[in-house]
Amino acid sequence: MAKPSSTSMTMRLVHRYLGFFLVGIMAVYATSGIVLIFRDTDFLKQEHHFEKQLATNISPEDLGQALDLRRLKVEKTEGSIYYFKEGTYDSATGAAAYTLKELPTILEKMTHLHKAKSSEPLFFLNIFFGLSLLFFVISSFWMFMPKTEVFRKGLYFTLGGIVLTLVLLFV
Template sequence: MISKRELSLKMREYHRYLGFFLAGIMAVYSISGIVLIFRDSDFLKIKTIETKTIAANLSTTEIAKPLGLRNLKVDKEENGTYYFKGGNYNSKTGEAEYTKAELPSILKNMTNFHKAKSGDPLFFMNIFFGASLLFFVISSFYMFLPKTSIFRKGMYFAAAGIVLTVILLFV
């Protein structure tokens, strides 16, 4: 049977090498997580003017989907032209001109990786990464022997972190 000391040393070793192995993906997740916080703004986004011809005579509620614009709200209508934030749509010709704001390619790929769903080809990588983070949580409690002062101080910080997490979950 493995002793507590040997288990602690093994957990430290696994923690260390898994941490080195996942350093790149942790950087991707941290950067994309920060960028996703600002997804409702134009922070870091590149604006381009798009011109697109869609079906004519669409109602104000029907023009958002073919343009790929969420939360489109028509501000005014004038002579068959609908004006909305960042663009317009001519209901007679079907021509729309609007400003589109997108993240640069690398940041877009990072955020798409961060938001992966079960239907995405690499979803198993997200599961592996999530499981690895859970291992980091558990293995961090094996980094120091329970009788040491560092471990006791760590328990205070862990308790404070858990309390903060519970508070944030219910706010």
């Protein structure tokens, strides 16, 4: 059996310790990724009731911004009361009452981290994590000697994974 090259040993070493280092964040991304699949349902969400005193006579178009609710749409108006999916707003008194369904705090923080945008400070972590995953993909080919049976079988599994990915992307 041939002795592994220094490149192979370096890749294995970095792969191993980077993997240990990223265990926590990989668990967070895996969990939040699964939770995000169900973001269009009420799965794991809890109801929170809110009552706010706003300015009077806010227009239906500006109500969503005043309540900090994206995509708020006033469904009907009866007198001074605006009805929307989440609750009501009385334009005469400024009283708003509404209910939101939200994930528990820890899951909300995890999904927020998972979806960090470039305008947020955590986006560097997402870039680092993405590059680390890409390194894991590449370095896995240095884990076994190329002439071994395990490596050949690994290439078959790689081909199967690539085909499955292409099918999922294009079908």
